[in-house]
Amino acid sequence: MGIQVEFNPDLALRKFETSGREEEECLPKDFEEGRTYNFLKKGQRFYWLEGELPLLETKGEGQLSEPLASIIILEVTHFKRDGEIWTKGKYKLIKIINPDEIYFNGINKIKK
Numbered sequence: 001m002g003i004q005v006e007f008n009p010d011l012a013l014r015k016f017e018t019s020g021r022e023e024e025e026c027l028p029k030d031f032e033e034g035r036t037y038n039f040l041k042k043g044q045r046f047y048w049l050e051g052e053l054p055l056l057e058t059k060g061e062g063q064l065s066e067p068l069a070s071i072i073i074l075e076v077t078h079f080k081r082d083g084e085i086w087t088k089g090k091y092k093l094i095k096i097i098n099p100d101e102i103y104f105n106g107i108n109k110i111k112k
Helices: none
Strands: 006-008 011-013 036-042 045-047 053-060 069-081 084-096
Parallel strands (some): 006 045
Antiparallel strands (some): 036 084, 053 069, 069 084
């Protein structure tokens, strides 16, 4: 049996207060630039830690929104709960992205 990991170029969280999800598995109620938030994801996930990446909303099964904000992942920890691997960490919200604004080109931030 191999090691199952997932590499994520973004952080995708559920809608605020999604039923059956912990607070850290969901987007914050209010976005605030410069604020630090906790996140929780099922599975062993790897994130890029050296720059900005998009914060998205997920409905599951790969259904992702456009970028809602630009964040920096500050820390990541893997742990086991009830025999399953989870990933938790902290991210800092750098910029809220307006719905009509293009801020990323793939994984690269657009320079203005």
